[in-house]
Amino acid sequence: MHRILHVFRAPVGGLFRHVVDLARLQAAAGHQVGIVCDASTGGERAAQALAQLAPCLALGVLRVPMNRNPHPSDLAALRALMVQARTVGATVLHGHGAKGGVYARTAVIAGTSPIRAYTPHGGSYNYKPGTLRHRFYMGIERLLALRTDVFLFESEYVAARHRAYAGTARLARIVHNGICESEFQPVPLADAPYDLLYIGELRDAKGVPYLLEALGRLRREGRNLRLLMVGSGPDADLLAARVRTMGLAGAVAFEPPQPIRSVLSRARVMVVPSLAESLPYVVLEAAAAQHPLVSTNVGGIPEIFGTFAPRLVPPRDAGALKDGIVRVLDEAPEARAALFADLGASVKARFSMQRMGADVLSGYAAALRDRPRAGAHTSAVTVSTISTEVRKPVQ
Structure with missing residues (x-):
């Protein structure tokens, strides 16, 4: 059984729907799930959605202020995440979107080392290549890749953008969004x-x-x-x-x-x-x-x-x-x-929701299996060549 914290900024839009669906699927599969997200976005609609999801969230909901862009308040949010992860004994930190990905992969949890999964959801990968902002964020992604156990790209497109501008990924899967x-x-x-x-x-x-x-x-x-x-x-x-x-x-x-x-x-x-x-x-x-x-x-x-x-x-x-x-x-x-x-x-x-949920859990398991030998070699495997890890869309 995993103890999973999903970390993201705004409880709105497709990213939030993705997390909500995953939380339900993972809870139904017997895992304990929690959420860490921004306290200032989403309004009443987000509050209602989180309240409806509460029976699936054995690890609870923590809402703290999070800015869209890099900000000094990030340190307080990161500290709150680390306390929450240690308190609930998280075994998986799954970051969603650029901000959630930063928090999940930079958090240091004393006495434990949870699996760190990352789903970009586009975000900073969509900035125009060559611009200062794009180079800045891709530089951050290259550094954070060293702290990423598994990339769970939601599309072939984002996987290719990562490969082109942030380098290769040691372990990655394409997990398309799914619907019921x-x-x-x-x-x-x-x-x-x-x-x-x-x-x-x-x-x-x-x-x-x-x-x-x-x-x-x-x-x-x-x-x-x-x-x-x-x-x-x-x-x-x-x-x-x-x-x-x-x-x-x-x-x-x-x-x-x-x-x-x-x-x-x-x-x-x-x-x-x-x-x-x-x-x-x-x-x-x-x-x-x-x-x-x-x-x-x-x-x-x-x-x-x-x-x-x-x-x-x-x-x-x-x-x-x-x-x-x-x-x-x-x-x-x-x-x-x-x-x-x-x-x-x-x-x-x-684009089945059940397939999406199964592929995410399979990604966690692959990251866990990979851990004992992760430091034994330095060779990287590109996203495009992991034939057993990446599912191509059926044309």
């Missing part, structure tokens, strides 16, 4: 749906300005389309102002974060205009629900689409995004339904 059986049921449309739907953070890095520009072009071409934007984020006010400046106030509605399936029922096509991603749950969930979908070709999204990846559009191109939307809207209903049913079936075959 009930999420593969189609979502019927409501009576008065919107035409387009965006779900996610409201910030420029998600490509929202390109979606607004595509919508403006569509309306100028005589397509009286309406867009529903669901989410929150640091650029919410700026994006709302942009909508007004573009004359789209009557065509765009903003709503706060909410369960994705209830929102999918209110729009004909979901649009993902992202500039960078790892393996986004929002794409998995929409594809699993057989919902018409237009997405940019970034990060691990082609891994989700598999043989359907040629339908993806280039990022930072409002014209290409517009054309992708038109192609889906103008397809014959029967052909469109068949296409996205096939995509849903493909996702179901490759």
Whole structure:
């Protein structure tokens, strides 16, 4: 039995969903699980989610202030994690995201040496190569790799970015995000749906300005389309102002974060205009629900689409995004339904939640087996050559 502490910053979005799913699966498998995360993000929705998860958290929840960027308060958060890990007798520290990965891998636990697992979830790996920020964070990743027992990359894309910019990994697995059986049921449309739907953070890095520009072009071409934007984020006010400046106030509605399936029922096509991603749950969930979908070709999204990846559009191109939307809207209903049913079936075959949970536990076990001989040699094995450790996506 493992005593697992999942360490991450913000209890929001896909990363949080990943941790919640893992905690449930691991608790059901007989392991004891706890969480260490930020105290200042997520609001009431995060508090409710953690309260619902509480029966699965035998090691409890510790929430301490954590800043998104490097900050002097990191020392206090790290100290709190070390005390918590020692108190509960953690045997696994699983860091998620850049900040959680730093804490989990630098914590020193007196008298014990827990397995240190790391799942990046994109994050700092998505910074533009060659920039000062990218070089800084990749330098940190190279150092922290020395303190990492196993990398559990959520996509082939992030694994390749690590290999290219942070070096080789002695032990690594690709553990794709997975979703549950009930999420593969189609979502019927409501009576008065919107035409387009965006779900996610409201910030420029998600490509929202390109979606607004595509919508403006569509309306100028005589397509009286309406867009529903669901989410929150640091650029919410700026994006709302942009909508007004573009004359789209009557065509765009903003709503706060909410369960994705209830929102999918209110729009004909979901649009993902992202500039960078790892393996986004929002794409998995929409594809699993057989919902018409237009997405940019970034990060691990082609891994989700598999043989359907040629339908993806280039990022930072409002014209290409517009054309992708038109192609889906103008397809014959029967052909469109068949296409996205096939995509849903493909996702179901490759992105199981049970498989995700089993692969994570298998990664912990591999790290534990590897420990006695870890210091006996210095040779490194690249992520791409660990044939017994990495599962390639089925195409």
